[in-house]
Amino acid sequence: MPALHHYRRRKFVNALMQVVTCVCALLVVVPLCLVFYHVLKLGLGSVNWAFFTQLPKPVGEAGGGMANAIVGTFELLGLAALIGVPVGVLGGIYLSEYGSARLNWAIRFAADVLNGVPSIIWGMVVWALVVVPLKTFSALAGGIVLGMMMIPLIMRTTEEVLRLVPNGYREAALALGIPQWRTIVQIVVRTALKGIATGVLLAVARVSGETAPLLFTAFGNRYWNHHLSEPIAALPLQIFNYAISAYEDWIRQAWAGALVLLLFVAIINVSVRVLTRDKLARGG
Amino acid sequence: MLMTIEPEKLRPGNPMVAPRPALPRDKASAPAERGQSAVSTRELSIFFGQNQVLKQVNLEVSAKAVTAIIGPSGCGKSTFLRALNRMHDLVPIARVQGQVRLFGEDIYGPQVEAVQIRRRIGMVFQKYNPFPTMSIGDNVTVGLRLNGLSKRAALTERTEQALTMAALWDEVKDRLDAPAVSLSGGQQQRLCIARALAVQPEVILMDEPASALDPLATARIEDLILELKKNYTIIIVTHNMQQAARISDETAFFYLGQLVEFGATSKLFTNPSKKQTEDYVTGRFG
Numbered sequence: 001m002p003a004l005h006h007y008r009r010r011k012f013v014n015a016l017m018q019v020v021t022c023v024c025a026l027l028v029v030v031p032l033c034l035v036f037y038h039v040l041k042l043g044l045g046s047v048n049w050a051f052f053t054q055l056p057k058p059v060g061e062a063g064g065g066m067a068n069a070i071v072g073t074f075e076l077l078g079l080a081a082l083i084g085v086p087v088g089v090l091g092g093i094y095l096s097e098y099g100s101a102r103l104n105w106a107i108r109f110a111a112d113v114l115n116g117v118p119s120i121i122w123g124m125v126v127w128a129l130v131v132v133p134l135k136t137f138s139a140l141a142g143g144i145v146l147g148m149m150m151i152p153l154i155m156r157t158t159e160e161v162l163r164l165v166p167n168g169y170r171e172a173a174l175a176l177g178i179p180q181w182r183t184i185v186q187i188v189v190r191t192a193l194k195g196i197a198t199g200v201l202l203a204v205a206r207v208s209g210e211t212a213p214l215l216f217t218a219f220g221n222r223y224w225n226h227h228l229s230e231p232i233a234a235l236p237l238q239i240f241n242y243a244i245s246a247y248e249d250w251i252r253q254a255w256a257g258a259l260v261l262l263l264f265v266a267i268i269n270v271s272v273r274v275l276t277r278d279k280l281a282r283g284g
Numbered sequence: 285m286l287m288t289i290e291p292e293k294l295r296p297g298n299p300m301v302a303p304r305p306a307l308p309r310d311k312a313s314a315p316a317e318r319g320q321s322a323v324s325t326r327e328l329s330i331f332f333g334q335n336q337v338l339k340q341v342n343l344e345v346s347a348k349a350v351t352a353i354i355g356p357s358g359c360g361k362s363t364f365l366r367a368l369n370r371m372h373d374l375v376p377i378a379r380v381q382g383q384v385r386l387f388g389e390d391i392y393g394p395q396v397e398a399v400q401i402r403r404r405i406g407m408v409f410q411k412y413n414p415f416p417t418m419s420i421g422d423n424v425t426v427g428l429r430l431n432g433l434s435k436r437a438a439l440t441e442r443t444e445q446a447l448t449m450a451a452l453w454d455e456v457k458d459r460l461d462a463p464a465v466s467l468s469g470g471q472q473q474r475l476c477i478a479r480a481l482a483v484q485p486e487v488i489l490m491d492e493p494a495s496a497l498d499p500l501a502t503a504r505i506e507d508l509i510l511e512l513k514k515n516y517t518i519i520i521v522t523h524n525m526q527q528a529a530r531i532s533d534e535t536a537f538f539y540l541g542q543l544v545e546f547g548a549t550s551k552l553f554t555n556p557s558k559k560q561t562e563d564y565v566t567g568r569f570g
Binding site (some may be wrong): 100166168169170171172173174175176177178179182183186187190191193 | 369371374376399400401402403404406407409411413415416417426427430431476479480483
């Protein structure tokens with residue numbers, strides 16, 4: 001019976017394809033496990049008190065840490081957030097609440113293109129625009145490049161979450177005679193605040209591991225630096241420099257740095273989960 | 285065949301309705317006398333792009349009365365209502381022609397700010413929409429606070445006043461700090477009415493305020509509307525003809541963007557002068 005034969009064949013192919021697609025889906029977990037396993041195995045042994053508190057030791061001397069790079073990364077991220085958060089959030093507000101359809105389409109398109117620009121190109125551009133005129137690598141240049149990378153990310157997520165706020169809230173506020181700017185700030189943005197915070201955190205996580213753009217902006221530093229106009233150490237740079245070195249002790253520390261950076265990003269991602277779960281639970 | 289509806293008979297007997305709320309007279313609002321014209325439109329036309337949605341509507345809404353606007357979907361009744369507090373200002377392609385006068389003042393006049401008009405004309409929407417980030421109490425006072433009133437005592441007083449008028453005070457007075465979204469649907473809609481009342485408007489626009497509610501909650505809203513008309517001018521858009529018959533003094537029937545008939549509710553439902561009105565109120569179309 002050809003009909004029955006056909007039916008059996010379809011059942012078999014269906015089952016087979018289910019297994020294949022399932023395996024492919026599970027494959028996404030494998031790299032994550034590999035990354036965590038490797039970084040933990042090779043890095044955990046070198047994460048100690050000295051790693052967080054000491055400066056790098058001179059070449060040839062064992063020991064030392066990455067205290068300046070860890071602090072430097074936070075300083076760079078703070079500087080980047082100072083640039084990226086206000087511009088990104090305000091720009092997202094404009095896209096969602098004001099603007100004409102055509103202009104917004106153009107801005108959105110530009111932001112999406114920027115999100116896809118390779119990070120090394122960002123570094124080169126900021127090198128030409130900031131480092132060359134100032135004649136020095138600097139924390140300022142590093143902060144600017146990371147901040148510029150955050151802007152399109154934050155702008156798009158801010159716009160998306162603001163558009164999720166039902167129009168009924170805007171209308172209700174305006175119908176009470178509340179001016180539009182207050183409606184936006186106190187009703188619309190406040191309703192979407194967790195979503196905006198999520199977008200900001202994800203943008204910070206995304207740029208926190210950027211190495212290429214910092215190579216010719218922040219440059220790296222073996223010592224403490226808290227001046228905007230001088231090169232500053234950053235964790236990804238330090239990892240890069242140590243990982244390509246010939247010294248076993250440095251390579252060990254590079255793994256430790258990788259572990260710290262990975263945990264930092266993981267913590268941010270978990271915070272985002274907690275934030276968004278809470279939002280859903282409240283039905284808002 | 286005509287429906288013979290006597291508004292009194294259609295009012296559902298409702299055991300759940302609490303004793304009538306006391307209505308504090310408010311000097312600031314509703315200076316009008318009954319019978320006076322509160323809102324009037326002259327040749328009001330509204331366009332969305334090339335599309336004319338409302339065609340030369342002339343309507344006089346009496347103060348301290350309930351005016352119902354009925355008509356089939358897409359007849360322009362919501363569009364008309366939203367022209368009365370300039371909500372179309374938010375839609376770039378919308379264009380308003382003609383005049384809307386609020387106690388004689390042209391609300392589309394060159395010197396008039398939409399924000400000022402909206403403080404005098406409150407609005408209640410089809411889908412209850414208390415602000416989810418705010419408590420019950422904060423929802424009531426939001427229109428005052430975001431317009432600059434910050435005195436605590438005054439806010440507290442207005443909160444109780446508005447919630448009492450909205451027949452919600454007894455149910456929420458012990459949990460004003462609870463999230464607004466923790467209330468039932470009917471309570472949330474009464475909270476929205478309280479929110480509109482707190483800014484002491486002169487006119488209240490209601491866009492199908494009970495269509496998302498169950499019959500019991502609907503009955504409470506209707507009772508509330510009848511109570512509010514002692515102090516406020518109410519214009520209500522409704523799909524529900526029985527509701528219009530129960531609560532309104534005058535009814536306007538809109539069809540295809542035009543005002544077909546306008547007059548006393550009892551007459552419009554029992555002895556309409558236009559064939560279209562008769563067909564609609566008897567359920568032959570729409």
